[in-house]
Amino acid sequence: MRIYECIVVEGKSDTAAVRNAVEADTIETNGSAVSEEALRRIELARERRGVIILTDPDVPGERIRRIVSRRVPGCKHAFLTKGKAFGSPGQSLGVEHASAETIREALRHVRSEKExxxxxxxxxxxxxxxxxxxxxxxxxxxxxxxxxxxxxxxxxxxxxxxxxxxxxxxxxxxxxxxxxxxxxxxxx
Structure with missing residues (x-):
């Protein structure tokens, strides 16, 4: 499965998980302190190719989603459920722990913001x-x-x-x- 839009993720482990699931380019926010530089890259990607935001289903992930969405209107959104964002028992919650199929499923059900x-x-x-x-x-x-x-x-x-x-x-x-x-x- 090839994704044309750039996928916004939180970090390197998320990029690895996404690339294990689909062929896609990612932009990493490097956590919830989203830098001005990262926001500029996301704006450029939105203008040229479109953007899909795929963050962890937790408070920091939702914070990143809100920051990016406010700054870069018109993004698409893919969501993981908390139940499917765990890998093995005992692992923390996150995109990096979701199975490749779970990530593909989230990307098949992308939602666009209201125009x-x-x-x-x-x-x-x-x-x-x-x-x-x-x-x-x-x-x-x-x-x-x-x-x-x-x-x-x-x-x-x-x-x-x-x-x-x-x-x-x-x-x-x-x-x-x-x-x-x-x-x-x-x-x-």
Whole structure:
């Protein structure tokens, strides 16, 4: 599998894991202290080839994603779930520990940022509250699973709503994902 866009990762180990999974060029941020130089390289890559952000599904990884996304609008996003970002038992969480197939799967489900930020999302905060996704017992687990189904990653309630907007998740797409979640819960 060849990826044309440059993939933004956190470090050298992530680059090795990505290159083990796909043929692609990477840009390393060298951790959560994203340098001005790295941001300039990402801007240039975005203009010339496009960019896919693939960071660890943890707090520092999400921080890097936000920094890059704010500075370089129009990036695409690939997400790993926490459950699939571990290699062997006892290893830490991260892209570098994900299997090649997990990385390929994340890259097959890349999401693009919303091109027209003035358009409001079809799913509202009230919808999330009514469905028990914003707060309350089990809301975190439900958001995590919906994030997997929709390929937008895990986020807290506020960030989950922002991602629904950013990736232009339609009411129909959201409803189908929520129904899948309910079916899974019934079977469990």
């Amino acid at each position: 027209h930020p003035e358009v409001t999302a079809a799913v509202t905060r009230q919808d999330l509250l009514e469905l028990g996704l914003f707060a309350g017992s089990g809301s975190r687990d439900k958001r995590a699973r919906l994030g997997e189904i929709l390929n937008i990653g895990y986020a807290n309630g506020k960030q989950f709503l922002k991602r629904l907007e950013m990736f232009q998740i339609s009411q129909a797409e959201f409803t189908a994902a929520y129904e899948q979640l309910l079916e899974e819960e019934e079977k469990a």
